Amino acid sequence: MSNKFNDILQEINNVKVTIDSYSPSIKQPVQLSPLTLAQQKSIIESSADSNLSALFFNSVFFKILKQNVKDDISKYNTIDRVNFALSLRSQLQDSYTFNEIKFSLNEVIEKNKKIEYELKEQEITSDNFTFTVKTPNLVLDDKINNIILSKYKGDNINSSKLKSLISDLFVHEILKFITKVKVNDKEVEMHQDINSAVDLLERIDSSKLTEITRYINSVRDIEKTFATLPGSASSVDIVPDFFII
Amino acid sequence: MISNYNNYTINGKGVKIREISFNELKNLSKKLLTDDLKELDGVFEEVLEQATVDTTLNVFEKFYALIIIRNLIHGNDFNFNYNDTKVTTNLSQIIEKIEFNIDDIVIETANITFVFGTPKKLYHSSIDEIITDCLKKVILHSGEHDCSNFSYDEKFQLINESNLHIVDTYQKIMKVLASKDLVFFKDLKIIVPDNSTLLLLKRLFAEDISAIYNFEYTCIRNLNLGAVDMEYYTYPELKIFIQHLTKELNEKKADSKPSLDS
Numbered sequence: 001m002s003n004k005f006n007d008i009l010q011e012i013n014n015v016k017v018t019i020d021s022y023s024p025s026i027k028q029p030v031q032l033s034p035l036t037l038a039q040q041k042s043i044i045e046s047s048a049d050s051n052l053s054a055l056f057f058n059s060v061f062f063k064i065l066k067q068n069v070k071d072d073i074s075k076y077n078t079i080d081r082v083n084f085a086l087s088l089r090s091q092l093q094d095s096y097t098f099n100e101i102k103f104s105l106n107e108v109i110e111k112n113k114k115i116e117y118e119l120k121e122q123e124i125t126s127d128n129f130t131f132t133v134k135t136p137n138l139v140l141d142d143k144i145n146n147i148i149l150s151k152y153k154g155d156n157i158n159s160s161k162l163k164s165l166i167s168d169l170f171v172h173e174i175l176k177f178i179t180k181v182k183v184n185d186k187e188v189e190m191h192q193d194i195n196s197a198v199d200l201l202e203r204i205d206s207s208k209l210t211e212i213t214r215y216i217n218s219v220r221d222i223e224k225t226f227a228t229l230p231g232s233a234s235s236v237d238i239v240p241d242f243f244i245i
Numbered sequence: 246m247i248s249n250y251n252n253y254t255i256n257g258k259g260v261k262i263r264e265i266s267f268n269e270l271k272n273l274s275k276k277l278l279t280d281d282l283k284e285l286d287g288v289f290e291e292v293l294e295q296a297t298v299d300t301t302l303n304v305f306e307k308f309y310a311l312i313i314i315r316n317l318i319h320g321n322d323f324n325f326n327y328n329d330t331k332v333t334t335n336l337s338q339i340i341e342k343i344e345f346n347i348d349d350i351v352i353e354t355a356n357i358t359f360v361f362g363t364p365k366k367l368y369h370s371s372i373d374e375i376i377t378d379c380l381k382k383v384i385l386h387s388g389e390h391d392c393s394n395f396s397y398d399e400k401f402q403l404i405n406e407s408n409l410h411i412v413d414t415y416q417k418i419m420k421v422l423a424s425k426d427l428v429f430f431k432d433l434k435i436i437v438p439d440n441s442t443l444l445l446l447k448r449l450f451a452e453d454i455s456a457i458y459n460f461e462y463t464c465i466r467n468l469n470l471g472a473v474d475m476e477y478y479t480y481p482e483l484k485i486f487i488q489h490l491t492k493e494l495n496e497k498k499a500d501s502k503p504s505l506d507s
Contacts, residue, residue: 004390005399011385012406015356034355038405040412041373092410245412 018070021087022113023080024226025135030076032084033068034091040243047240051157051165055145057240061085062142074139079119079219081138082226083112085238093245096229096236103229108236112226119222121179122215126208132180133215140191144172147194171201174209177216246476250298253313255306256345261298262310264317267483268475269295271461274452285443286368292450303363304438305345305425308446312340315449318480323449327430334430336449343437344425349381350417354408358384361418364438367446372415375438377401379418463487 019032035043046060047053065084066073076084089096090105097103121134136144148168155161175197181188190197227235236242250261265273276288293307296314300306321337350361362381369375380400383390392400426434435442464470464483467490478486 002395002399005395005403007387008383008385008390008392009403009406011387012357012383012403015385016408017355034408036405037373037376037407037409037411037414040410041371044411091408093413245410 019087019091021084022109023076024083024112024115024117025077025080026075030080030084031070032065032087033070035064035068035088035243039064039067040092043240043243047244051162052149052152054239055149058145059142059149061238062138062145064088065138074137077135077137078141079135079223079226082223082238083109085242086112086227086236089243092243096242098229098232098234098236101232103232107230108228111230115225117222117225119219124211124215126211128184129204129208130182131178131212132182133177133212134179135219136176141176144176144194148172171198173216174212175201177212177219247479253310255302255309258300258302258306260300260302260306260310262313262317263296264479264481265292265296265314266476267461267464267478267480268472270318270452270480271454271457271475273450274454274457277447277451278454280444280447282368282440282443283370285447286366289367289443289446301365303345303365304367305343305363307365307367308437308442309340309343309345311446312336312449315446318450325430325448327433332430339427339429343427347421347425350379350421352409352414352417356386357407359407359409359414360384361414364422367438367443368440369438372411373401373404375418376409376411376414377404380404460487 016033019034021030021032022028023030042060042064043057046057048056061081062073065076065081068088069076069084086105086109090109094105095102096105119135121132124131124133148165151168152161152165157165175190175194178190178197178201181190181200188197188200190200224235227238229235247263247266250263253260253262273288273292277285279285289307289311292314293302293310297310302310316336321335322333323336324331324333326332345363347363352359352361359380360382361376361379364375364378366374366378369378377397377400380392380403382392383403392403395403422438423436426436429435429445435445460480460483461475464475464487465472468483468486470478470483
């Protein structure tokens, strides 16, 4: 490659602007690089697979955040992802039309700065089990998504495979939130060996997981609050279409 | 191989173009049996590489040159069915209306201005490929940088690293390219930098392969030509030879017929 080309490439990288976003989980401003054209293309391509599209998109979006967030990505969790997505999308185009009504995404981001929520690590006890639950950080979320993706990627998802996929999605989704399980005197760290943790979780009676599901729903509700459009009950779905303008 | 090139002027550029040999036409007809656009692109780029000399052509100029090459084989007329009616159109007249260059498309992002121009490639597999192909200049704080001498991969890297809005940029480029459409016949229009043009070119060049083989057999059998000769004669030349032979045979037949007087 020519020197002239390298000089131009370097200058392009040097003059890139930075987007100011905000992390609700650590209540601090976060700096992001805007989406590159290659990243926009990878988002468009992630919408192709219908059964696994949500996982694909999350995996692609994690890779983008890993490149574009200016500090350690493991500091941030899935609630922050909503705000990051809004910031990156608003850089492409601030205006977002939902049900024929135009919204400013910057107004959504500003509204989100005022949202107060309390969601701490919790211990949930059910009979002789004690589960420690916490909102997953983005690295863990991606790690578990990729386990499912690598299991089903390239498969023709027929009805029996679909049942197995749904069941895996359920177990792995719960696993994302459980950091520790204590049974009698024994304590298991759930995120060190994911496959063993899945085996363990599958052996536990699902009635003991009800409170955990409730905790997960409360996290998802908070994520939805951050995606809610001002003056409306509707919220933005953070999916590939959101970025295809 | 045929080495006699004719001089043409395409968009102000001197372009040397030669006729393709019968063998090249036969091989081309075999290669055109596909509908895969990427393969067709490879076929037509190869035709251009073989039959033109030392010229960097943009997509409109390539189309023009390909029509010249086609017309050297088949003549200016093209017959086709339009609304169940057989019609003939003159391809030379169509290509004379080509506008070879588009006005600069200027797109500004924060701190960087990108200038896009006429694409070079006949085929683009994705929207970022067409954006890359059209990249002409980058304007930075350090000044204006001409990208026309960069390789495709270098331009692709610049585009990928940019914060250009992919869909918006593509739409702006396609809007300008579509405005340079060419009337083929009545309401039939061609957008030259569109992938579907490759299918039109296929239709314009395609020859029935079994007819080609029959013709080659006739030439070998009756003109005493060998396989190597097919590298040096063109299809129209061989057609003329066969016409002469047929005429001679018909004359001989007429001479040998007993007349009523005898």
